Amino acid sequence: MFLDALSSHADFVLQRLLLSTQGHAALLCIVVAWAVWRSWRFAIYPKLHSDESRELPYLIPRHGPAFFKDSNGLLARARRHFAGTDEPFALTAFGHTFYVVTHAKHSAEVYKNTDSLSFEEFVQTLMRCNGNDETTIKTVYSPLPSDKAGFPNPEGLSLGVLAQRMHVHQLHPGENMLVLQNKVRDWINRQLNLDVLVKECKYSPSRTSTRIQLPLYEWTSDYFVRLGQYVYFGDVLDRVIWKMLYQYPSFLCRDMTAPRDRMMASLKAYFQIPPNERRDQAAWIINAMEDEMRALGVDDENLAIMVFHLYFAINTNARKTSFWMLTHLMRNPEYLAAFRAETAPAFRGDELVDVSYIQDATKCPQTLRVAGWAASVRLVTRDVVIGGKRMRRGNRVMVPHRLLHFDEAVFGDDTDAWQPRRWLDTDAGRKLPSSPSWRPFGGGRTKCSGRFLAKFFVTAFVATLLRRFDIEAIGDPPMPQPDVGRPVLGIISVKEGQDYLVSITKRKTTDVEV
Numbered sequence: 001m002f003l004d005a006l007s008s009h010a011d012f013v014l015q016r017l018l019l020s021t022q023g024h025a026a027l028l029c030i031v032v033a034w035a036v037w038r039s040w041r042f043a044i045y046p047k048l049h050s051d052e053s054r055e056l057p058y059l060i061p062r063h064g065p066a067f068f069k070d071s072n073g074l075l076a077r078a079r080r081h082f083a084g085t086d087e088p089f090a091l092t093a094f095g096h097t098f099y100v101v102t103h104a105k106h107s108a109e110v111y112k113n114t115d116s117l118s119f120e121e122f123v124q125t126l127m128r129c130n131g132n133d134e135t136t137i138k139t140v141y142s143p144l145p146s147d148k149a150g151f152p153n154p155e156g157l158s159l160g161v162l163a164q165r166m167h168v169h170q171l172h173p174g175e176n177m178l179v180l181q182n183k184v185r186d187w188i189n190r191q192l193n194l195d196v197l198v199k200e201c202k203y204s205p206s207r208t209s210t211r212i213q214l215p216l217y218e219w220t221s222d223y224f225v226r227l228g229q230y231v232y233f234g235d236v237l238d239r240v241i242w243k244m245l246y247q248y249p250s251f252l253c254r255d256m257t258a259p260r261d262r263m264m265a266s267l268k269a270y271f272q273i274p275p276n277e278r279r280d281q282a283a284w285i286i287n288a289m290e291d292e293m294r295a296l297g298v299d300d301e302n303l304a305i306m307v308f309h310l311y312f313a314i315n316t317n318a319r320k321t322s323f324w325m326l327t328h329l330m331r332n333p334e335y336l337a338a339f340r341a342e343t344a345p346a347f348r349g350d351e352l353v354d355v356s357y358i359q360d361a362t363k364c365p366q367t368l369r370v371a372g373w374a375a376s377v378r379l380v381t382r383d384v385v386i387g388g389k390r391m392r393r394g395n396r397v398m399v400p401h402r403l404l405h406f407d408e409a410v411f412g413d414d415t416d417a418w419q420p421r422r423w424l425d426t427d428a429g430r431k432l433p434s435s436p437s438w439r440p441f442g443g444g445r446t447k448c449s450g451r452f453l454a455k456f457f458v459t460a461f462v463a464t465l466l467r468r469f470d471i472e473a474i475g476d477p478p479m480p481q482p483d484v485g486r487p488v489l490g491i492i493s494v495k496e497g498q499d500y501l502v503s504i505t506k507r508k509t510t511d512v513e514v
Ligand code: HEM
Pocket: 163, 164, 165, 167, 168, 171, 313, 314, 315, 317, 318, 321, 372, 374, 375, 376, 377, 440, 441, 442, 443, 444, 446, 447, 448, 449, 450, 451, 453, 454, 455, 489, 490, 491
């Protein structure tokens, strides 16, 4: 304890001491104390406790800032430091110890163990960060009667845990998901038209009646946010957002200028609209979540924050996947042609008609592999052994998917390269989608419930775009760089300032007819 406290405050103490008249002697004391602490923490303690994960050594300050500045670099450094072993290692960041699991076999142990490893704490932290009050968090995570009204709850779970079942009910293949897929199909058929793009994409640097130039990342982001909004809320939320933008100039309502706060304010306004003006356009999950929350007495403010998480989930990753998929396809015309040909049977003329065909989207695993940058995080609620190492209660376990996705022992040589053939040419390649090293959607009970819809979103959008248009990069730009330094909840962003300017032109003929 003493040595821990010493390390946290050492830089502050150091500055003060340097100013004092006996600075030299004090500095010597500090250096000796630091050397003792470091040898204890990173040499003696690990020898005495060989059943615990070894910790990545740090100087001062700890790894927190490095994690945010270059998380990929930090993990790669850790991997090099512990080269030759697959054992989980430990990192200290933001005052917490994280056990980092780098081996697929051990990640499966993490996903299986729901008794000692909790996902809920991660969600509660997110709720707290986004402004939910403690009463709401407690209410949402208190067990409910098994015979309550609304969504069936035979196990008497809390709403926080029951929500996972509700997501599955909405988002796994079945009747409820088909409703969403048909909405997506109709929206894309309507909106992915040159006339609409020319009218709506004000950020386009050049537009004519036959061609439009678009910054691809900005466009896919804008397009998917509007699509996601429509799928979950119909047109109503879009109208609320616009109304709010016009009604409240930013100098009158400063807190609405930040996108997150503006979204939450818009969602709150949405829930204040009379139900008969909005509910028939909304997806089942939005109405069901509203009913469950209201039954628990959650107010509009906290309801809006909770639903903001659903808004975020549907809007954040499909747009980036589409961006990376399109940039890779454009740079590999033979794959672009193959993708066009494979998806052609889902179309009648230019219209996407067959959602079940396009749903078989085994088409983008390679993009998800190279662009996936999520990490599953769990709280250790009871001491547990994973990968042969004891993990202590109160610390966190992290499975960074990117380390698994770039494992040469599993994915072969040249792991940085986008090579769809990796998945097709050999028996081992064809088995990769069921490999425990393939985790773009996490795993276990909390594996992304939106993964089927996400694949449909991306495939339907890219296939319709390529069916209707020719798309090419303007000039000869290099491949945009992924922002590997910044951890995200899913798919990696593009580095700032590296958007990809493309020209989209109506195709003269549909050369692959059904
Ligand atoms: C390519 C797109 C996507 C990727 C890569 C992705 C990735 C992930 C990951 C890594 C997790 C955490 C899993 C864990 O820690 O165990 C997650 C959770 C989740 N995702 Fe996605 N996601 C995507 C799209 C979507 C979409 C479109 C939706 C909604 C329509 C969605 C809804 C959810 C939900 C609700 C959870 C929480 C799990 C639960 O409580 O059921 N995701 N996603």
